[in-house]
Amino acid sequence: MKFKLAFIGFGVVGQGLAEILEEKDFRKEYDFDYEVVAISDMKLGSIYEPEGLDISKVLDIVENKGDLEEYPAAEKGWDPIETIVKSDANTIIEVTYTDMKTGGPALEHVRTALKEGKHVVSTNKGPVANEAKKLLELAEENGVHYMFEGTVLSGTPAINLALMTLNGCEIKEIKGIVNGTTNYILTKMEEGMEYEEALKKAQELGYAEADPTGDVEGIDAQGKIEILSNTVMDADIELEDVSREGITKLTLSDIEEAKKEGYRWKLVGSTKKTESGVDAKVSPEKLPLDHPLANVMGPTNALTYTTDYLDEVTIIGPGAGKKETGFALLVDLLFINKMEK
Amino acid sequence: MKFKLAFIGFGVVGQGLAEILEEKDFRKEYDFDYEVVAISDMKLGSIYEPEGLDISKVLDIVENKGDLEEYPAAEKGWDPIETIVKSDANTIIEVTYTDMKTGGPALEHVRTALKEGKHVVSTNKGPVANEAKKLLELAEENGVHYMFEGTVLSGTPAINLALMTLNGCEIKEIKGIVNGTTNYILTKMEEGMEYEEALKKAQELGYAEADPTGDVEGIDAQGKIEILSNTVMDADIELEDVSREGITKLTLSDIEEAKKEGYRWKLVGSTKKTESGVDAKVSPEKLPLDHPLANVMGPTNALTYTTDYLDEVTIIGPGAGKKETGFALLVDLLFINKMEK
Numbered sequence: 144m145k146f147k148l149a150f151i152g153f154g155v156v157g158q159g160l161a162e163i164l165e166e167k168d169f170r171k172e173y174d175f176d177y178e179v180v181a182i183s184d185m186k187l188g189s190i191y192e193p194e195g196l197d198i199s200k201v202l203d204i205v206e207n208k209g210d211l212e213e214y215p216a217a218e219k220g221w222d223p224i225e226t227i228v229k230s231d232a233n234t235i236i237e238v239t240y241t242d243m244k245t246g247g248p249a250l251e252h253v254r255t256a257l258k259e260g261k262h263v264v265s266t267n268k269g270p271v272a273n274e275a276k277k278l279l280e281l282a283e284e285n286g287v288h289y290m291f292e293g294t295v296l297s298g299t300p301a302i303n304l305a306l307m308t309l310n311g312c313e314i315k316e317i318k319g320i321v322n323g324t325t326n327y328i329l330t331k332m333e334e335g336m337e338y339e340e341a342l343k344k345a346q347e348l349g350y351a352e353a354d355p356t357g358d359v360e361g362i363d364a365q366g367k368i369e370i371l372s373n374t375v376m377d378a379d380i381e382l383e384d385v386s387r388e389g390i391t392k393l394t395l396s397d398i399e400e401a402k403k404e405g406y407r408w409k410l411v412g413s414t415k416k417t418e419s420g421v422d423a424k425v426s427p428e429k430l431p432l433d434h435p436l437a438n439v440m441g442p443t444n445a446l447t448y449t450t451d452y453l454d455e456v457t458i459i460g461p462g463a464g465k466k467e468t469g470f471a472l473l474v475d476l477l478f479i480n481k482m483e484k
Numbered sequence: 485m486k487f488k489l490a491f492i493g494f495g496v497v498g499q500g501l502a503e504i505l506e507e508k509d510f511r512k513e514y515d516f517d518y519e520v521v522a523i524s525d526m527k528l529g530s531i532y533e534p535e536g537l538d539i540s541k542v543l544d545i546v547e548n549k550g551d552l553e554e555y556p557a558a559e560k561g562w563d564p565i566e567t568i569v570k571s572d573a574n575t576i577i578e579v580t581y582t583d584m585k586t587g588g589p590a591l592e593h594v595r596t597a598l599k600e601g602k603h604v605v606s607t608n609k610g611p612v613a614n615e616a617k618k619l620l621e622l623a624e625e626n627g628v629h630y631m632f633e634g635t636v637l638s639g640t641p642a643i644n645l646a647l648m649t650l651n652g653c654e655i656k657e658i659k660g661i662v663n664g665t666t667n668y669i670l671t672k673m674e675e676g677m678e679y680e681e682a683l684k685k686a687q688e689l690g691y692a693e694a695d696p697t698g699d700v701e702g703i704d705a706q707g708k709i710e711i712l713s714n715t716v717m718d719a720d721i722e723l724e725d726v727s728r729e730g731i732t733k734l735t736l737s738d739i740e741e742a743k744k745e746g747y748r749w750k751l752v753g754s755t756k757k758t759e760s761g762v763d764a765k766v767s768p769e770k771l772p773l774d775h776p777l778a779n780v781m782g783p784t785n786a787l788t789y790t791t792d793y794l795d796e797v798t799i800i801g802p803g804a805g806k807k808e809t810g811f812a813l814l815v816d817l818l819f820i821n822k823m824e825k
Contacts, residue, residue: 307648457798
């Protein structure tokens with residue numbers, strides 16, 4: 144098939160994918176036949192060009208002018224739903240804003256696209272956290288794919304590792320470090336920094352936001368554990384079903400005390416199959432230094448899958464970043480390309 | 485498609501897959517429609533039954549009688565090539581003996597199957613080490629798949645991680661622990677055992693063979709590095725192009741000395757892209773304790789992929805075992821199933 148792509152949202156992650164598409168000849172080297180036909184972004188504006196957009200020109204205009212006003216296109220000003228429904232795109236790249244509690248407005252974009260028989264690749268946590276089962280069923284009913292590698296550990300294979308390369312295994316437990324900001328802060332505290340100083344450093348480097356609550360209180364990790372539970376572990380839980388404690392109560396002296404005993408504090412997220420569903424939580428854990436997760440430092444993430452046939456399989460890699468998350472969208476597109484050949 | 489499977493070879497790994505197929509309802513739970521129609525094994529004999537074999541009965545007879553003589557089947561006594569050509573199997577599970585230097589006789593089995601337009605899944609290192617490019621081209625020409633996850637790190641995603649879940653990334657370097665026997669021996673030496681004692685322990689546990697040369701001299705690791713170079717790094721090298729040093733020169737005092745300095749000896753295999761191809765080697769390396777590979781202990785294996793978009797991604801998991809390697813065949817079959825839908 145020829146992919147006709149529409150970006151719904153064109154912020155950091157969308158632009159990350161667009162830059163990647165410009166860097167290699169994916170049409171030739173990866174047998175991936177595509178055009179980008181539409182972009183609809185709340186801030187930058189909306190363009191639709193059935194003949195295909197010039198991505199390098201789009202990136203240039205966005206960088207230099209701050210919006211897509213100047214780009215000549217067949218249609219302009221379509222909102223996300225219009226772009227999904229009216230354009231001839233057959234694949235939607237959903238990278239807008241999402242509310243973790245309701246999944247909106249991204250949820251409506253994903254649902255509409257799947258109902259229209261369009262593939263969806265997305266890094267948006269909201270829809271998959273809230274409605275994974277329903278959306279995957281909707282995709283199947285409409286003969287299309289819904290893929291979301293980038294929702295957990297950015298492009299580091301986490302979802303696809305479980306669903307594709309561990310396919311056939313039962314995954315009994317998943318445990319890991321799924322938030323880079325807190326792991327970076329804990330690493331700096333391990334080096335002797337106080338919490339406030341480490342947080343400031345994380346903010347300077349762009350790892351933490353001005354309001355760091357989502358990271359340091361474990362809410363981001365909670366959402367990722369919800370996603371892993373509902374997609375890989377076949378559960379059907381809500382955000383609140385993942386018990387949560389962040390790192391804000393950990394002091395430098397807690398960390399130094401653990402260090403003396405040969406332990407290291409980590410913010411660990413986990414979900415484990417039980418007779419009635421899953422037992423899911425996020426909380427600081429004091430791990431012995433020879434534990435595989437204890438040596439995952441800085442903004443790096445890691446997940447250990449406990450399976451029936453392979454026992455423990457651990458993946459370690461980046462958890463965030465423009466190119467890292469943009470790549471997650473690419474690998475999902477390349478998977479669909481293989482499956483639709 | 486409905487998979488009609490023929491086992492060429494039915495030793496430990498083949499039986500591992502057969503046992504797995506009996507354990508879950510893959511037809512229903514994984515939408516994997518299959519029958520096993522043939523088995524051809526040098527020691528156990530050969531049976532072909534176009535209606536499908538009763539795998540539980542096959543496993544039972546093999547265990548209790550030591551060969552397939554008693555199993556009633558439409559055809560008996562076909563050699564591997566006859567089984568591949570004459571049976572109506574559309575997918576060949578190639579798990580026979582292989583010579584790493586020539587790839588034979590497995591190479592001929594794989595080549596014949598692909599020429600006949602039959603998919604091949606295999607854990608056999610010889611063919612892919614020697615002829616990866618040609619065999620993959622042959623598969624493509626004939627519209628079928630040739631997959632070999634189990635040749636490196638058993639079922640731990642190594643090949644599929646690189647080719648599927650890191651698809652789109654350029655892999656610049658691969659480095660890791662690809663032999664469980666030597667890693668087990670080094671772990672025991674780390675605990676204070678002399679080399680000879682650790683080797684004996686490894687032999688008792690079935691990690692090392694009576695003649696341990698292939699493992700301890702790094703030849704097994706050399707073959708795996710050759711495979712990774714020729715499949716993931718797009719190189720075209722011979723076994724001898726991977727420089728090799730085993731662990732037999734390491735003494736307990738080397739290990740204890742490193743330990744005092746905060747280092748740990750590991751047998752490391754690596755392959756790195758260069759301007760003219762790859763620089764590939766297997767040799768003992770003294771790693772600092774905070775290096776991700778330093779903490780991979782016992783028979784566990786690990787690989788770090790250095791990529792353009794994700795920087796370093798590390799996978800850690802088992803490197804051998806009956807079910808672990810049998811699973812590698814299963815996951816390859818399930819991939820083909822997804823791609824042929």
